Amino acid sequence: MAVIWQELLGVERVGRRDNFFALGGHSLLATRLASHIRQQLGVNVALRSLFEHNDLVGQAALVVQTEQGEAIPAIVPVQQEGPLPLSFAQQRLWLLDQIEGGSRHYHMPVVLQLRGELDSVVAQQALQQIVQRHAVLRTRFAMDADGEPYQEVREDAQIILQMEDVQALESDAQASAVRALMASALEQPFDLSQDLMLRVLLIRQSLDEYVLVTNMHHIASDGWSMGVLVKEFVELYRAGVEGIKAELPELTVQYGDYAAWQRDYLQGEVLERQLSYWREQLADAPVLHGLPLDKVRPKQQSFVGRTVQSELGVAQTQGLKQLCQQEGATLFMGLHAVFSALLSRYSNETDIVVGSPVANREQSEVAGLIGFFVNTLVLRSEVSANAGLVDLVRQSKERCLSAYAHQQVPFEKLVDVLQVERSLSHHPLFQVMLVLQNNEVTELTLPGLTLSPMASAEDSAKFDLTLTVQEVNHILQLSWNYNSDLFEAATIVRMAEHFTRLVTEALQAPTTSVHGLELLSGGDMDQFNHWNNTATEHPVASLLHEPFEAMARQYPAAIA
Known part of the structure; x- marks a missing residue:
């Protein structure tokens, strides 16, 4: 187990009481950990169990105590020539x-x-x-x-x-x-x-x-x-x-070979077990998010987009990570909790649905392949009136772990089986996406050459709104990609500012209802008060209908 940890986490030494997630582990690495345990030690360990037993000695004991169980069939080369099915x-x-x-x-x-x-x-x-x-x-x-x-x-x-x-x-x-x-x-x-x-x-x-x-x-x-x-x-x-x-x-x-394996494996009882979870989880889910739009939604979905950048500073990043570790949750689960709270505040709704990609490379044999393996999970949150950040992180942990345990169902299959209402104007099941970039980073060095990534112009948007987060030098960089046929840039800039403020306020009072936390800055409050400074003096002795009569006498030809 120690050797597997060292390989996955890129560390030289681990101790018996070291915490997998404190050393840099996250959901994707935990999935790969389960895959390595299955391949090297012959034991099927549930992902949820790795979260519940997150130190080395606990996971080693878990492996010893776990029965072999029903294994996912290995992916093997297809013994046929010619055309193969698509995944x-x-x-x-x-x-x-x-x-x-x-x-x-x-x-x-x-x-x-x-x-x-x-x-x-x-x-x-x-x-x-x-x-x-x-x-x-x-x-x-x-x-x-x-x-x-x-x-x-x-x-x-x-x-x-x-x-x-x-x-x-x-x-x-x-x-x-x-x-x-x-x-x-x-x-x-x-x-x-x-x-x-x-x-x-x-x-x-x-x-x-x-x-x-x-x-x-x-x-x-x-x-x-x-x-x-x-x-x-x-x-x-x-x-x-x-x-x-x-x-x-x-x-x-x-x-x-993977496409053929998926078609063969995901059917019958296996598929039905996975689908039963999603049927229950997404029953009566909202068809469309309630975020206020700046423009009328087109009858046919467009993909014209722009991107706004923001960041969480070192103190906010470390504070959020510490809170997640205290709750046995990953950084993604904390971000999902805050993002759901923000969407709830903006939409004035408590039933929040967000999409999120998952690598879907549970089998180690596909880890080094180029291909379309990624799947999209639909995460549903209940941001109740009294929910604080701690409550939402705990809920997010539970919902994410359950979704990871049922991640084999392709999103496309889920849409078909649930008979989701189709519309040309928006994406099915969810229209808002949350992404945490934690894929392995490659060192860009070549003989005689230095390489550096260049940003390409982001002028498209697959969804109404996508928040992509990446940790760089102990801060979280946030990219807000939005459909510019729905939102103005100023709206997304303001939303990004409110996200930062919500994180700050929620970390200071993690048990206080997120609905009661202040989102508006001093400048926002001044603007808000200016807009609402509508008090007008009226004659105290005047009855309600008398000013109307006076205006009618003064402008008898005006349209009523």
Whole structure:
């Protein structure tokens, strides 16, 4: 158990009484911990039990006491040639692509700034090896004679590293050209029936300065996969430059094997057990959130978006993390509690529904694969009148652990089975998303090169509102991505400020009802008082109808 902890947490030594979550563990790592225990020790430990026994000696005792139980079948290579079925998630994206004719809001870009001496031939070879390692990147998605989609791997696919040179341009013109080339590369739609699911563009700005633009389609990728892509490119390029063999793990299965496994496993009694939880959890859930909109919701959902940035300082970040640790909860559970409280305050509703992605890589054999594994969980909270932050963190912990235990049901399947009311104007089941970025961070170092991530313009929004949180240098950076056909920027800026204030106030009084905490700043209160300064003097002796009669006599021709 100690060795598994050291590997997952990246620490050299652990003690018997060390707390897994205090050492940096979170829900995703706890899921991987359960997977490693199952694979290495042959025991099926429930994720909830790892939260309840969170120190090393407790988890070791748990493993000894736990019976082997019913194991999830292993994913194995499919013993057949030719077309394979799509996973449930892939089928939904394929259908959307058929309806929309290619949509760039399902593109997944990674943009890197490179400085130093780049060997473009080695870079091309590294990319080709990645395409060969991950069959999903050279998979085409087509339709059979009955109209059913299937996926087919191309064995001889070749990726081309597209190159553009803007060295000859002046500074301003060069910057403009780089932006235009990036936008063109990231907006170009994928033809799922013919294209590779990875495109790469290299823009040369000077003798030792480049921009590397990569783009994958979501049908073959997810957030975790983007990290795998960068990690493998770094290792393969390094090995190519140094003339040695790359140190990459062997891939025993491919995404098509997972898709076939999912179709075979998620049916009958297994599926019904999982679905029964969601039927009960989401019974009579609100169809649409109650956040006040600045604009009329379009009849057909648009995906035009903008992003506002904010942050929680060191004191607030540490305070929230400490409160979560005291309650045996993760940082995500604390953020979910605060976010639900904010949404409740804004909407004046107590039944709050939020979507959140989960890596859905419970089996260790898929940990190193590029592919569309991520699933979306629907988290429902009851922000009652007397609920304090501590109450909401405890509730969030309970709801999250239950959802994690039933995460195998694909969101697409859930929507179909629950017969959710469909609307072209909004996303089914939820329209607000919460994301905590805690995927493994790859060290961006290459021989003779320094790499740094570049932000690509975020001008789309998959949901009405998405709050993405990432911890950087002991502070929490918050990105508020919103649909600009629904909200004004000023509204989201104000919401971000209120989130920060709510965290501050709730940490100072964690048992006080979140509905009674002050959200408005001094400037907000001044504006509020100014708007409400509507007192007007009236003659004390006047009866209610007499001023009306006086105005009628004064303006007899006016419209009543």
